[in-house]
Amino acid sequence: MERTTTETQSRAGPDCGGQHETAERIALAESLCATRGSKLTAIRRQVLELLWDSSRATGAYELIEALKRKHGRPVAPPTVYRALEFLISQRLVSKIESRNAYIPCAHPERPHDCLFFICSRCGESTEFEDPRIAQALAEDAATFGYRVTRPVVELEGTCENCMLTAAG
Numbered sequence: 001m002e003r004t005t006t007e008t009q010s011r012a013g014p015d016c017g018g019q020h021e022t023a024e025r026i027a028l029a030e031s032l033c034a035t036r037g038s039k040l041t042a043i044r045r046q047v048l049e050l051l052w053d054s055s056r057a058t059g060a061y062e063l064i065e066a067l068k069r070k071h072g073r074p075v076a077p078p079t080v081y082r083a084l085e086f087l088i089s090q091r092l093v094s095k096i097e098s099r100n101a102y103i104p105c106a107h108p109e110r111p112h113d114c115l116f117f118i119c120s121r122c123g124e125s126t127e128f129e130d131p132r133i134a135q136a137l138a139e140d141a142a143t144f145g146y147r148v149t150r151p152v153v154e155l156e157g158t159c160e161n162c163m164l165t166a167a168g
Contacts, residue, residue: 022052025104029092032108038090046070047083048092048104057101057125060084096125098154103127113137113151119159121166126159 020028026040029048033040040048050066051058060080067075084102087093092108095101096116103125105114113134117126134151141148158166 022049025052029090029108032092033090036090038086041083043067043079044083044086047080048087051087051093051102051104056123057096057099057103059099059101063102094127096154097152098156099123099125101125113153115153115155117159118154118156119162120156121158121162124159124161 026045026049030040030045046067047063050063060077063084064075064077064080067080084093084095087102088095090108091105091111093102093104094114094116096103096118098118106127107129112129112131115128115130115133117128118124133153137151137153138148
């Protein structure tokens with residue numbers, strides 16, 4: 001079982017803790033894209049860097065504004081959405097559907113399905129990776145004659161920090 005959060009304190013595994021620098025993560029992304037026969041273009045790279053540098057799930061229009069500030073000129077929404085679609089297709093980024101926001105995958109080098117725990121108070125999103133749950137969902141879907149192609153599981157509640165703050 002793995003648990004990663006969109007905060008920089010992500011827990012992606014017992015050996016790395018998800019604590020890699022953005023440059024290291026971008027180098028991995030470039031390598032994965034090359035291996036997969038794709039290219040991490042400048043705009044795709046910049047969007048991925050912004051997501052890694054953010055401490056939370058980020059919406060497309062926030063990314064557009066950040067790129068506008070960085071370049072000093074407008075960036076068209078389709079440009080950012082195309083970059084996000086590519087990053088999702090390469091398993092470098094996940095979309096939190098209920099928030100219409102994006103987070104980078106802690107370990108894009110391996111395929112996995114995730115559950116997201118989302119705090120309804122502060123908006124923190126925790127990515128939880130458990131192959132047993134993915135297998136159970138696939139088996140249950142098969143009993144109904146379905147083959148899952150894009151699982152989206154999001155659970156909303158209150159994170160530990162917000163519970164402590166409310167109790168304090």
